[in-house]
Amino acid sequence: MPRIDGQRLLRDLRQLAxxxxxxTGVHRPTYSPQDVEAxxxxxxxxxxxxxxxxxxxxxxxxxxxxxKGPKLLIGSHLESQPHxxxxxxxxxxxxxLEVARAFREDPTCRDLGIEVAVFADxxxxxxxxxxxxxxxxxxxxxxxxxxxxxxTGQSLPEALAEAGxxxxxxxxxxxxxxxxxxxxxxxxxxxLESSGKRIGVVTSIVGIWTYAITFEGQQNHAGTTxxxxxxxxxxxxxxxxxxxxxxxxxxxxxxxxxxTGRIRLEPxxxxxxxxxxxxxxxxxxxxxERLRAMELELEALVAQxxxxxxxxxxxxxxxRSIPNVMAEPVQAALDQAAERHAPGSAMRMPSGxxxxxxxxxxxLPAGMVFVPSIGGISHHWTExxxxxxxxxxxxxxxxxxxxxxxRPESGxxxx
Ligand code: GLV
Ligand code: MN
Ligand code: MN
Numbered sequence: 013m014p015r016i017d018g019q020r021l022l023r024d025l026r027q028l029a030x031x032x033x034x035x036t037g038v039h040r041p042t043y044s045p046q047d048v049e050a051x052x053x054x055x056x057x058x059x060x061x062x063x064x065x066x067x068x069x070x071x072x073x074x075x076x077x078x079x080k081g082p083k084l085l086i087g088s089h090l091e092s093q094p095h096x097x098x099x100x101x102x103x104x105x106x107x108x109l110e111v112a113r114a115f116r117e118d119p120t121c122r123d124l125g126i127e128v129a130v131f132a133d134x135x136x137x138x139x140x141x142x143x144x145x146x147x148x149x150x151x152x153x154x155x156x157x158x159x160x161x162x163x164t165g166q167s168l169p170e171a172l173a174e175a176g177x178x179x180x181x182x183x184x185x186x187x188x189x190x191x192x193x194x195x196x197x198x199x200x201x202x203x204l205e206s207s208g209k210r211i212g213v214v215t216s217i218v219g220i221w222t223y224a225i226t227f228e229g230q231q232n233h234a235g236t237t238x239x240x241x242x243x244x245x246x247x248x249x250x251x252x253x254x255x256x257x258x259x260x261x262x263x264x265x266x267x268x269x270x271x272t273g274r275i276r277l278e279p280x281x282x283x284x285x286x287x288x289x290x291x292x293x294x295x296x297x298x299x300x301e302r303l304r305a306m307e308l309e310l311e312a313l314v315a316q317x318x319x320x321x322x323x324x325x326x327x328x329x330x331x332r333s334i335p336n337v338m339a340e341p342v343q344a345a346l347d348q349a350a351e352r353h354a355p356g357s358a359m360r361m362p363s364g365x366x367x368x369x370x371x372x373x374x375x376l377p378a379g380m381v382f383v384p385s386i387g388g389i390s391h392h393w394t395e396x397x398x399x400x401x402x403x404x405x406x407x408x409x410x411x412x413x414x415x416x417x418x419r420p421e422s423g424x425x426x427x
Contacts, residue, residue, distance in 0.1 A: 013411075013414060014111065014411070018406075018407075019113070020110065021403060021406050022182075022403070024110070025103065025402065028053070029102070030097075031047070032044070032092065033302060033306060036064050036098070037092070037097045037394065038096050041073060041091060041135075041137050041347070042071070042091040042137040042138060043132075043137065043138075043171040043172065044130060047091050049088065050090050051130070053066075054109070058073070058075045060173070063076060064076045065128075067177060067400050068181060069182040070177065071177050072131055072147055072182070072183060073129065073130035074183040074416045075123035075128045075129070076127055078128060079122070079123050079124060079125030081123070081188065082125070082188070082190060082191045083124075083125030083126065084126055084191055084192060084193075084198070085127050085128075085367070085376070085407070086111055086126060086127070086128055086413065087129035088104025088108075088191070088368060089101035089133075089135065090102060090105055090107070091134070091135050091137065092135065096390065096394075097392060099392070100135075100395060101134060101197075105199065106424050107405070108128035111410045112127075114410050115128070115375075115410070115414075131147060132146075133408050134224045134367070137308075139331065140220070141366070141370075144371035146183075147185055147372075149373075150371070151182075154240050156168050156169060157169060158245075164322045171411050173358065185372075185375055190285070191416050191421070191422045193373075193378040194369075194381065194409060194412065194413065194416075195368060195372075195379075195381075196380070196381045196383055196406070197380060197381075199212055199382040200365050200391070201285075201364060202387065203206050203359075205385070205386070205387070205388060209357055209358060209360060210350075210357040210383065210384060211381060211383065212345070212359060212360075212361045212383070213381060213382075214362065214381070214382060215337065216336065217298065217336055217338070217366065217370040218293075218298045219296065219335050219366075220294060220296050221331040221335050222293070222294040223292070223304055223310065223328060224292050224327075224331050225293055225327050226290045227246075227317075227324070228245060228288055229242075230285070232283060234283045234285055237255070241291045243287075245277070245287060245288050245323050246286040246289050248289065248317060248323040249275065252314065253272055256293070256310070264302070265297055265348070267297065271297035272291050274290075274292040275292075276291075277289050300335060303332075310356050314327040334371070335370060336371075336373040336374065338380060341419070342378065345416050346358070346381050347417065349408045349410075349415065363382075376398075381409055381412070382405075385397060407422055
């Protein structure tokens, strides 16, 4: 059985967190100088682990193992949300590195290939799952040409050129090369902690649908414009937020969630009636029909706001990621590995966060393993996981990986 080195794993995780360090977390937006440096650092670590590793034309890192026969692909992402945590994405990448090293160091596993992938922009600074979509052949050159940074407006081609990735080929998954894909991740919620469990075996991953809703009114003087004569885009926006809060529970499922993550009022001054307002609105569910029902409700509410006046309202979809279910054989291998290393510590659970695994699952048997997030906190710099859980999760991944590679279908013999 491959034995991971817990101290080496923790040391690499902490070293990676130095790239873009922010308080106790990291600020490492996609293609920022900190992100580019982190990618370069990881390529060197993968090469030291005996893999061939390179960065491609979208910023993905793909590594290849010299081992013969089908391989297991392990990976996640390196960029972070703004001012966020040190483990989201990074943990799954360093787990891949550590598992590759553990296989190489074990004479009985040396010829079982572990390959590590890093998918760019899972966090959606420029788009929706750019790296994993590129890797499965579902991202066109036109998609790249049209994408821009959601905060700064910088075009994706310009950002790729600045990072030094423009013009490089983009790696595409080779059919038949891998027995499957596993992404390890922090849970980012409190289900494991509140259930007293240490390992989550993921059953499904949500789709995330995101929109910009824009209101046009009339910018004017906040003191001299009579209330009845105003066209206040800020009022129209808050009324829509209220309507969503009233109506969405009627169409939502048990696990549906929705968020207004950003509101912008123009020009945004105390003495000016906002002439324009924009909100970024997102909802999530694992059921495609439920997602469509929520979209229809949102379209109806925006149309009602527009018809009622005095401001106009319009809806623009920004992205619609595709939900997916995880492969049963991968779930079973993770259950068994967890039972071996920490009996009674695992539970199956759906993921309310989006992950690259939902796109890899379109081409490969894919699965995910979660470890607990302390206090259920994530997308915040205080995000953390107990060291013992970080080590356990990686060992569970290594053991499950060996089992998958040794299944008769994989073409490798029993040890
Ligand atoms: C991914 O980070 C998500 O927001 O679910
Ligand atoms: Mn993540
Ligand atoms: Mn995230």
